[in-house]
Amino acid sequence: MITWLEAIGMRVERVCLLAGIYPMLLLQVIQRLYRPPWFFSHILSQCEKVGVQSLPVVLLTAIFTGMVLALQSWVGFHRFGAESMVSTVVSLSMVRELGPVLVGLMVAGRVGASFAAELGTMRVSEQIDALWTLSTDPLRYLVMPRIIAVTLMMPLLVVLADAIGIFGGYLVSTIVLDQNPQVYIERATLFLELQDLYSGLLKALVFGGIIGLISCTEGFYCKGGAQGVGQATTRAVVLSAMSILIADYFLTVWIFQ
Amino acid sequence: MSDPQIQVCHLNKQFGDKIILRDVNLKVMPGESHIIVGLSGTGKSVLLKCILGLLQADSGQILVDGEDWSCLSEREKLKRMRGIGMVFQGSALFDSLPVWENVAFVLLRQGMQKKEAREHAEEVLEKVGLPHVCDKMPAELSGGMAKRVGLARAICHRPRIIFYDEPLSGLDPVMSDVITRLMRQLHEEMQVTSLTIAHNMKLVRDFGDHVSMLYQGRIHLQTPASQLDLQDDPIFRQFVEGRASGPLDINHLTAQGSQI
Numbered sequence: 001m002i003t004w005l006e007a008i009g010m011r012v013e014r015v016c017l018l019a020g021i022y023p024m025l026l027l028q029v030i031q032r033l034y035r036p037p038w039f040f041s042h043i044l045s046q047c048e049k050v051g052v053q054s055l056p057v058v059l060l061t062a063i064f065t066g067m068v069l070a071l072q073s074w075v076g077f078h079r080f081g082a083e084s085m086v087s088t089v090v091s092l093s094m095v096r097e098l099g100p101v102l103v104g105l106m107v108a109g110r111v112g113a114s115f116a117a118e119l120g121t122m123r124v125s126e127q128i129d130a131l132w133t134l135s136t137d138p139l140r141y142l143v144m145p146r147i148i149a150v151t152l153m154m155p156l157l158v159v160l161a162d163a164i165g166i167f168g169g170y171l172v173s174t175i176v177l178d179q180n181p182q183v184y185i186e187r188a189t190l191f192l193e194l195q196d197l198y199s200g201l202l203k204a205l206v207f208g209g210i211i212g213l214i215s216c217t218e219g220f221y222c223k224g225g226a227q228g229v230g231q232a233t234t235r236a237v238v239l240s241a242m243s244i245l246i247a248d249y250f251l252t253v254w255i256f257q
Numbered sequence: 258m259s260d261p262q263i264q265v266c267h268l269n270k271q272f273g274d275k276i277i278l279r280d281v282n283l284k285v286m287p288g289e290s291h292i293i294v295g296l297s298g299t300g301k302s303v304l305l306k307c308i309l310g311l312l313q314a315d316s317g318q319i320l321v322d323g324e325d326w327s328c329l330s331e332r333e334k335l336k337r338m339r340g341i342g343m344v345f346q347g348s349a350l351f352d353s354l355p356v357w358e359n360v361a362f363v364l365l366r367q368g369m370q371k372k373e374a375r376e377h378a379e380e381v382l383e384k385v386g387l388p389h390v391c392d393k394m395p396a397e398l399s400g401g402m403a404k405r406v407g408l409a410r411a412i413c414h415r416p417r418i419i420f421y422d423e424p425l426s427g428l429d430p431v432m433s434d435v436i437t438r439l440m441r442q443l444h445e446e447m448q449v450t451s452l453t454i455a456h457n458m459k460l461v462r463d464f465g466d467h468v469s470m471l472y473q474g475r476i477h478l479q480t481p482a483s484q485l486d487l488q489d490d491p492i493f494r495q496f497v498e499g500r501a502s503g504p505l506d507i508n509h510l511t512a513q514g515s516q517i
Binding site: 121125 | 347
């Protein structure tokens, strides 16, 4: 009786400890934001890795999503003669929802995995300890630039993904579905409000923070050898993806209110 | 007699219910080369990490130059690290930086111009016998070369104390001798204090001034290196002679080590 109660207690304690390291790391990073050094060159190089190097995968995802969305919504709207609303659906869906979520998932897979694997490898090969002995704060040098970079780059990637997604819908509507290009452009912007764009960008900012925090925490506190790095990387991607979807719901509810 | 440069007082550390260090007391005098020996899993590296602040001790004091490091904030500890050099067991070179930037890491962080820092790095690399590897990446180096680059990185900013964590592990006997000679030469040239974790008795004899044996989490024995062979403690003798049979509780240590 006591044994399984103990086992449950230990599990609960472990989950609480694991859950506690995310806010702890976030707090430590925030504390460091106010004092130099900020390692601007590192932030820039991470921005390049997160932003520029993610462009192909993000844009490819966005254009095909926009194209599929146009086709699918045309099928529905065609049934009651509202084909001209295709572009409205594509633009609203991309800007409010699909842009931030899909870019978030893509960046979680590409960048989150890379952060966790890099930091995890540095941890198990004692490179993080070496930084400390070289009078350098590892959180400031490694973690802070990564979290800042992914948080700043996500909104930019989302803006581009939104534009390319809407363009994908335009291609399908005009070439495949033979719609009037002028009508597509008009309807795409007619019902799109600035608040839609803001809500998408806010989501992108939050998702960027989530990816940075989870993947850096998993890598930074990684234990064990190659297996530990593998597990940290997997956890980083899965937890980031799940957290993005959960946060998306709550942000949407909040924005609706 | 001068004060110890490093002093560890009543240090305790445990992971979960495993006690790793119990009431460890240690003194390292200025300019001394002190070596800590002991079987794998006895807590030697944990002791070193506690001294360096990489691990938080559960209780006890760590005094460096008379200052209690266990009371310092992270920021203050980082500042004190400028006087410290550390050679890691696996070299721990930064994969993403070329050799010279690894070596001159602290200098570059302190704001030195790249050209000047590179010249310093080249000088130090020449000291460790690797004048032509400046632009190589760490992945291109052999184990022995990486160890020497690690040593160059540890001494480039002229520290007062150098810590070595098993500096000869994974090296062949010839390369081990090269590194040992280099350590001795640098120790004498720079007049630094050294604290080394080692298994290798040849390193202990060639490099150590003073030896402490860590056993079951405690300092079991301390002796000047010159009197190694005069010690008649059976546990110490078994370790020095490298015998499998004897009073050393090998099973207990191995089980504890695997937990760490």
